[in-house]
Amino acid sequence: MSLLSRDAALEQGLSLLTVELEADAEVLRRKSEPVQDFGPSLEQFCQRMFVLMKESNGIGLAAPQVGVLERIFVVQLAENEPAYTFVNPEIEPVGDWVEESEEGCLSVPGIYAALSRSQRIVVRARDAKGRPFESGAEDLLAVCIQHENDHLEGILFIDYLKRSQQKQIRKHFERGSEP
Ligand code: QAP
Ligand code: CO
Secondary structure, eight states, X not given: OOOOOHHHHHXXXXXXXXXXXXXXXXXXXXXXXXXXXXXXHHHHHHHHHHHHHHHTTOSEEEGGGGTOOBSEEEEOSXXXXXXXXXXXXXXXEOTTOEEEEEEOOTTSXXXXXXXXXXXXXXXXXXXXXXOEEEEEEEHHHHHHHHHHHHHHTTOOGGGGSOHHHHHHHHHHHHSTTOO
16 A cells, blocks of 8 residues: 555555556655654654665655655755754745756656756754754755655656656656666
């Protein structure tokens, strides 16, 4: 089953949903609910999200990508960079500096494409212990936070691409990876 509660995910182990599977794609398209239960399982869940993200060579991972429709994501750009957990985040662009950069997604394996995002944002959220914080972000960190926040709305980065590109990507996943 693709859709899970936080506790069920912890019990059976976190695994990645990808658009390759119809049932997973359906879950990835759904809107996530705000976290209400800030119990100890939240911190545990976030730790496991970091583990899966690193195992998968990712820099960001959102709860819906493991079938949990709660407003949670984790980001770590590199091993020597800080690890951030965002619970119930609210994002606001700062200024109008927009730039194009290449993105990928663990749920859309093997696909990379350039798209435009705000390069400076401010985020208000809670951490894995439920403590509220506010933080500014720029460049790749800002892009990654916006990408992960989109997952909470059921939006994938490929949705911003031109129709022709989207069609190519759909075809790619329909026929698998054969030439
Ligand atoms: C979002 O995505 C992101 O296809 C995080 O084969 C990515 O970590 C925001 C990944 C880039 C901004 C820039 C994707 C790993 C990782 C793949 C990821 C793959 C292996 C994606
Ligand atoms: Co993604």
